[in-house]
Amino acid sequence: MEKRFKSLSLFEFQAQFPNDEKCTEYIANLKWANGFKCNRCGHDKYCTGNKAYDRQCSRCNHGESPMAGTLFHKSKLPILKAFYIIYYLATTKNGISSTELSRKLALRQKTCWLFKQKVMKAMESSQNFPMEGKVDVDETYVGGQDEQAIGRNEGKKKIMVVAVERKGKGVSRMYGRVIETASKKNLKKFMEEHINKDALVRTDGWTGYKGLESEFPKPTREKSEKKGKNFPQLHRSIMMFKAWLRGVHHSVHYLQAYINEYTYRLNRHKMKEGIFENLIKRMVSKPPHTYKMIIN
Numbered sequence: 693m694e695k696r697f698k699s700l701s702l703f704e705f706q707a708q709f710p711n712d713e714k715c716t717e718y719i720a721n722l723k724w725a726n727g728f729k730c731n732r733c734g735h736d737k738y739c740t741g742n743k744a745y746d747r748q749c750s751r752c753n754h755g756e757s758p759m760a761g762t763l764f765h766k767s768k769l770p771i772l773k774a775f776y777i778i779y780y781l782a783t784t785k786n787g788i789s790s791t792e793l794s795r796k797l798a799l800r801q802k803t804c805w806l807f808k809q810k811v812m813k814a815m816e817s818s819q820n821f822p823m824e825g826k827v828d829v830d831e832t833y834v835g836g837q838d839e840q841a842i843g844r845n846e847g848k849k850k851i852m853v854v855a856v857e858r859k860g861k862g863v864s865r866m867y868g869r870v871i872e873t874a875s876k877k878n879l880k881k882f883m884e885e886h887i888n889k890d891a892l893v894r895t896d897g898w899t900g901y902k903g904l905e906s907e908f909p910k911p912t913r914e915k916s917e918k919k920g921k922n923f924p925q926l927h928r929s930i931m932m933f934k935a936w937l938r939g940v941h942h943s944v945h946y947l948q949a950y951i952n953e954y955t956y957r958l959n960r961h962k963m964k965e966g967i968f969e970n971l972i973k974r975m976v977s978k979p980p981h982t983y984k985m986i987i988n
């Protein structure tokens with residue numbers, strides 16, 4: 693049994709969440725952990741609402757379910773099945789496809805796909821923990837001619853900027869972002885959001901990084917003859933990401949969502965907080981992500 697994640701075993705999960713009611717209670721406790729605040733008028737007094745765990749504002753009578761205004765908002769899934777999807781996505785080393793989820797949970801594949809997209813939204817980086825120490829940055833193409841298996845059927849080649857935090861011979865963290873062009877502006881924004889100012893940053897010397905020295909005071913430029921030679925950890929990380937992507941997904945549509953999913957699990961494997969609990973917390977604290985927002 694692989695002990696990669698500090699997480700609930702399936703047995704513990706089932707004992708803690710035996711039914712919809714326990715899941716709803718868990719969400720309500722998280723959502724109103726710091727007290728109630730009406731999301732219509734801001735009042736902080738309430739009485740019980742129509743259903744168990746609903747709350748109704750005692751000033752404006754606005755009723756609110758624990759799920760309202762969160763990533764669980766208007767989900768048609770029974771809440772227990774939604775919890776199972778989150779559980780599998782959090783604790784399965786390489787993730788799980790919507791097809792497999794639909795088989796395991798007796799749900800339509802489309803339903804699983806849509807909810808999975810919402811969970812992937814919750815996996816998006818909080819940008820609260822920028823990378824420190826030794827950091828390598830580079831861009832890579834995903835899809836198109838370089839990536840036959842992905843690009844054959846649909847979607848075009850996309851550019852992704854990737855940064856890894858090195859630790860010994862390995863990588864402790866990784867972030868990635870789909871960018872329109874490898875312009876200085878796009879690279880700078882990504883680096884500012886994910887890399888600490890004091891980090892020792894290495895780039896491949898691509899012109900897009902010129903002028904970023906002042907932003908990151910300790911960049912070491914390395915002449916690269918062959919890609920992958922100077923930045924073995926970075927390029928291995930990129931290769932592994934691409935291999936994973938080919939395994940689960942066959943186009944570059946929704947690439948950012950898949951980057952979020954992959955790096956979320958990778959970056960969390962040494963964290964103390966349980967990955968499942970963290971993911972549920974994020975689901976509750978983030979605003980709704982609708983079908984319309986997803987397909988755009």
Ligand SMILES: [Zn+2]
Pocket residue numbers: 730731732733734735749750751752753754
């Ligand atoms: Zn109110």
